[in-house]
Amino acid sequence: MGLKMQKIKKIAPIIISLIIALVLPIFVKNNYYVTLLDQALVNIIAVIGLNFITGLTGQVNLGMAGIFAAGSYTSALLTTKLGVNCWLGLIASIIVGIIIGYVLGYPSLRIKGIYLTLTTIGFGEIMRLLLTNMVNITGGTQGVLGIPSLSLFGFELNTPRRMYFFLVAVVCLMAWIAIRIVKGRWGREFKAVLNDDTALASVGIDISKVKLNSFILCSVFTCVAGSFYAHLMGYIDPSDYTFDMSTRFLMMLMLGGIGSVPGSIIGGSIITILPEILRFLKEYYWLVFSVIILIIILVLPYGLVSIKDLPFVRKLFGLNKNSLGESNE
Amino acid sequence: MLEVKNINVFYDQVQAIHDVSFEVKSDEIVSVIGTNGAGKSTLMQTIVSLVETKSGSIIFNGEDITNLPSHDIVKRGIIYVPEGRRIFYDLTVAENLEMGAYALKTDKKRLREDLEMVHEMFPQLNDRMKQLGGTLSGGEQQMLAIARGLMGHPKLLMLDEPSLGLAPVIVEEVFDIILKIKKETNTPIVLVEQNANMAMAISDNTYVLEVGYVSFSGKSSELMYNPEVKEAYLGS
Amino acid sequence: MESFLQLLVSGIAFGCIYTLVAIEYSVIYQASGLVNFSHGQWITLGGFVFGGTMIRQFNMHYIPAMLLSLVVMGIFGALVAKGIFNPLRHLPNNLFVVLGTVMLGKIIIELCRIIWGASAFRIEGFLSDTVKIGGIVFPEVYIWIVIISVIFLVVQAILFQKTKLGKAMRCVASDQKAAALMGINVNRNIIITVAYSAIICAIIGILVAPIFNVDINMANSISLKGFAAGVVGGFGTIGGSIVGGLVIGIIENMYLMIGPAIYKDVVAFVALIIFLLMKPTGLLGKNQQKRS
Numbered sequence: 001m002g003l004k005m006q007k008i009k010k011i012a013p014i015i016i017s018l019i020i021a022l023v024l025p026i027f028v029k030n031n032y033y034v035t036l037l038d039q040a041l042v043n044i045i046a047v048i049g050l051n052f053i054t055g056l057t058g059q060v061n062l063g064m065a066g067i068f069a070a071g072s073y074t075s076a077l078l079t080t081k082l083g084v085n086c087w088l089g090l091i092a093s094i095i096v097g098i099i100i101g102y103v104l105g106y107p108s109l110r111i112k113g114i115y116l117t118l119t120t121i122g123f124g125e126i127m128r129l130l131l132t133n134m135v136n137i138t139g140g141t142q143g144v145l146g147i148p149s150l151s152l153f154g155f156e157l158n159t160p161r162r163m164y165f166f167l168v169a170v171v172c173l174m175a176w177i178a179i180r181i182v183k184g185r186w187g188r189e190f191k192a193v194l195n196d197d198t199a200l201a202s203v204g205i206d207i208s209k210v211k212l213n214s215f216i217l218c219s220v221f222t223c224v225a226g227s228f229y230a231h232l233m234g235y236i237d238p239s240d241y242t243f244d245m246s247t248r249f250l251m252m253l254m255l256g257g258i259g260s261v262p263g264s265i266i267g268g269s270i271i272t273i274l275p276e277i278l279r280f281l282k283e284y285y286w287l288v289f290s291v292i293i294l295i296i297i298l299v300l301p302y303g304l305v306s307i308k309d310l311p312f313v314r315k316l317f318g319l320n321k322n323s324l325g326e327s328n329e
Numbered sequence: 330m331l332e333v334k335n336i337n338v339f340y341d342q343v344q345a346i347h348d349v350s351f352e353v354k355s356d357e358i359v360s361v362i363g364t365n366g367a368g369k370s371t372l373m374q375t376i377v378s379l380v381e382t383k384s385g386s387i388i389f390n391g392e393d394i395t396n397l398p399s400h401d402i403v404k405r406g407i408i409y410v411p412e413g414r415r416i417f418y419d420l421t422v423a424e425n426l427e428m429g430a431y432a433l434k435t436d437k438k439r440l441r442e443d444l445e446m447v448h449e450m451f452p453q454l455n456d457r458m459k460q461l462g463g464t465l466s467g468g469e470q471q472m473l474a475i476a477r478g479l480m481g482h483p484k485l486l487m488l489d490e491p492s493l494g495l496a497p498v499i500v501e502e503v504f505d506i507i508l509k510i511k512k513e514t515n516t517p518i519v520l521v522e523q524n525a526n527m528a529m530a531i532s533d534n535t536y537v538l539e540v541g542y543v544s545f546s547g548k549s550s551e552l553m554y555n556p557e558v559k560e561a562y563l564g565s
Numbered sequence: 566m567e568s569f570l571q572l573l574v575s576g577i578a579f580g581c582i583y584t585l586v587a588i589e590y591s592v593i594y595q596a597s598g599l600v601n602f603s604h605g606q607w608i609t610l611g612g613f614v615f616g617g618t619m620i621r622q623f624n625m626h627y628i629p630a631m632l633l634s635l636v637v638m639g640i641f642g643a644l645v646a647k648g649i650f651n652p653l654r655h656l657p658n659n660l661f662v663v664l665g666t667v668m669l670g671k672i673i674i675e676l677c678r679i680i681w682g683a684s685a686f687r688i689e690g691f692l693s694d695t696v697k698i699g700g701i702v703f704p705e706v707y708i709w710i711v712i713i714s715v716i717f718l719v720v721q722a723i724l725f726q727k728t729k730l731g732k733a734m735r736c737v738a739s740d741q742k743a744a745a746l747m748g749i750n751v752n753r754n755i756i757i758t759v760a761y762s763a764i765i766c767a768i769i770g771i772l773v774a775p776i777f778n779v780d781i782n783m784a785n786s787i788s789l790k791g792f793a794a795g796v797v798g799g800f801g802t803i804g805g806s807i808v809g810g811l812v813i814g815i816i817e818n819m820y821l822m823i824g825p826a827i828y829k830d831v832v833a834f835v836a837l838i839i840f841l842l843m844k845p846t847g848l849l850g851k852n853q854q855k856r857s
């Protein structure tokens with residue numbers, strides 16, 4: 001009986017969020033807002049990826065825009081310039097993701113902490129500058145136009161609404177994979193890197209492999225997200241893929257709660273959608289948004305998923321320490 | 330002069346000090362002994378407020394100093410020479426010594442006199458004044474740490490495991506220095522030590538800490554013959 | 566040859582700016598172990614306070630306008646240290662400070678936009694002359710950049726080597742707990758250090774205003790390249806910052822002799838990554854372990 005209750009308690013939030021996700025488009029009439037929801041879903045995929053590096057192993061990656069751009073441009077260029085099938089384009093993006101994982105992960109074996117963060121920033125900047133300036137290939141500031149929409153067994157995902165349901169399915173799949181990884185052996189190894197490099201080595205785990213894995217996972221997820229983004233928007237240009245974008249992913253990760261997959265989902269949704277909600281504030285909206293996020297970091301550094309750990313919230317709901325089930329460190 | 334009354338100290342949820350009381354009278358050497366992890370350093374750090382006192386009080390010269398900011402406590406004259414020396418690696422030996430006098434409103438002349446005194450007491454530092462602290466040997470670093478403490482004109486000097494990791498000859502030297510400080514400046518000293526034999530030999534009173542509790546305390550000359558203390562700490 | 570010398574001139578001028586940037590953020594890093602990811606916006610804010618308020622609004626003379634801007638920025642720095650750095654400093658992971666300062670940067674930019682307007686402007690007549698010697702053009706602003714940088718480095722050296730405050734700052738940078746045991750008020754010391762850093766940011770903002778105009782994006786590239794300079798030189802040493810700044814400034818300008826100008830900005834980052842891979846702690850960096 002108790003066990004069953006616990007299981008229900010665990011599954012209920014998932015079911016409820018799924019139902020909300022599925023009925024949401026019924027209430028959102030304007031296609032512009034559906035596109036926004038699509039973007040939130042795409043961002044969630046990338047944040048789940050970022051969680052592997054920054055959330056679990058604690059290495060701050062601020063080059064996300066570069067990785068995301070690589071995914072977008074691989075798909076966009078292959079499909080528009082070479083007429084490659086979009087799914088092959090996606091596979092190419094994944095391969096690019098693996099390569100980037102090695103490219104960024106390799107330095108992480110030697111470079112640590114703030115130096116690593118700077119390296120990732122450098123990577124993002126190099127990527128953006130290359131995309132802007134290699135006009136022959138990337139179209140420069142003009143960007144890439146006319147990226148075809150995805151099609152699934154002949155069914156065109158050519159409206160934001162169709163894309164939405166597809167992306168919900170993808171997010172579910174990616175989140176499921178991520179949770180399996182987080183809870184599995186790799187997840188434990190990632191967290192061990194966060195806590196102490198040396199202890200890991202002494203139990204015979206290959207730290208370089210663990211770090212590489214985390215980077216590869218991150219950049220594969222991010223490239224997949226980038227690829228979907230290109231197909232969703234139909235048009236991309238380098239001005240999207242700035243340092244600002246990288247920091248936005250970090251915001252999503254931390255607002256939700258570092259290390260937690262549900263946190264990534266919450267953070268990805270809020271950071272994508274909140275600015276739109278605040279639009280009524282006109283020229284103050286971005287200011288108010290930034291202030292809100294800063295206050296949350298100061299008050300709730302472990303993100304919204306840690307709200308249940310705040311003393312007054314605990315009292316309010318009569319929680320005790322052990323009823324939290326799967327806490328996220 | 331220092332009275333610690335029934336203090337409790339926690340690291341997060343874990344209690345490290347249980348209801349410990351502790352007293353140092355002016356002009357005495359008090360030794361604190363105990364095995365690794367007994368809470369000796371925690372007790373010292375609590376006195377200088379590097380660690381928070383959860384309950385209980387710490388009185389210094391009649392004034393309640395519990396949980397005052399560390400720098401205020403230092404200004405009142407409690408100087409703690411921490412475990413592991415913690416000299417400033419990026420500063421020269423001379424600068425390290427000078428920083429020892431940071432809390433005092435000293436003029437140049439007084440500073441020079443104090444440096445003279447240090448030179449006399451620690452001749453091995455004399456040729457090394459321009460060297461960076463991080464380049465000193467372990468023994469020299471320990472001497473520098475103690476010397477730096479003296480530069481602050483302590484009203485109470487607390488030394489945390491000054492003999493740790495030093496060769497036996499150097500340990501002797503360190504203990505000689507401690508006795509000399511006592512003799513020349515008449516400063517009360519708290520001496521935290523694993524080397525219980527030597528610590529008890531030079532101290533007036535001794536406290537024995539065990540997993541956060543005071544298990545024995547009293548005159549060193551008497552505790553030395555306590556069979557349990559002998560068995561556990563004096564190794565004979 | 567002429568173009569070589571011309572490029573060397575701009576290389577040195579920009580190198581000085583990168584050096585100042587490297588120093589400005591490494592003093593905070595040294596003191597608190599935190600990296601200020603909003604330093605570019607602090608520089609911008611300095612430029613706006615000087616150009617937008619002191620000059621345009623109050624019509625002040627350059628010298629008092631500069632001094633007053635430095636004071637304003639110093640106060641700003643102290644407030645930020647109290648409100649953001651000191652609380653976040655105690656959290657176990659530097660992630661929090663990274664995001665906290667990133668958000669602070671966004672807030673500053675939005676405030677600049679609201680207070681001073683979105684369009685860039687130039688400060689008429691401020692360091693806008695050029696001097697020509699033997700075919701080589703020396704913009705007035707470059708000359709001042711070098712002069713002010715040298716003066717600043719001397720002041721910094723005196724402050725850190727000779728004064729009690731500066732030595733205390735070095736103690737805090739070296740070991741915070743030990744510093745507290747010397748009777749140093751660590752929190753206050755960090756506040757002073759951050760204020761000092763904000764003042765350097767203001768100096769940079771004023772010096773680059775004639776080059777980039779006063780604009781919310783004016784510090785984007787120099788702040789990132791200053792990071793690179795600090796890392797290339799090795800975090801935290803003045804010598805390292807000078808070497809790193811000049812290396813980045815000169816390399817990226819010399820590159821113009823062999824490659825297309827559009828990739829000039831890439832050079833600094835490629836240099837950064839290559840340097841890091843060769844020597845993960847920077848050119849002059851020590852393998853120091855920080856103690857908490």
Ligand SMILES: Nc1ncnc2c1ncn2[C@@H]1O[C@H](COP(=O)(O)OP(=O)(O)OP(=O)(O)O)[C@@H](O)[C@H]1O
Nearest residue numbers: 340345363364365366367368369370371372412523
């Ligand atoms: N910063 C800290 N955080 C959490 N626990 C701590 C911390 N410092 C000490 N402890 C714990 O408190 C207990 C007492 O440690 P303390 O350093 O005071 O012992 P000690 O008697 O000085 O030991 P030693 O002789 O090895 O120096 C130990 O169990 C230790 O693990």
Ligand SMILES: [Mg+2]
Nearest residue numbers: 369370371412
């Ligand atoms: Mg100890």
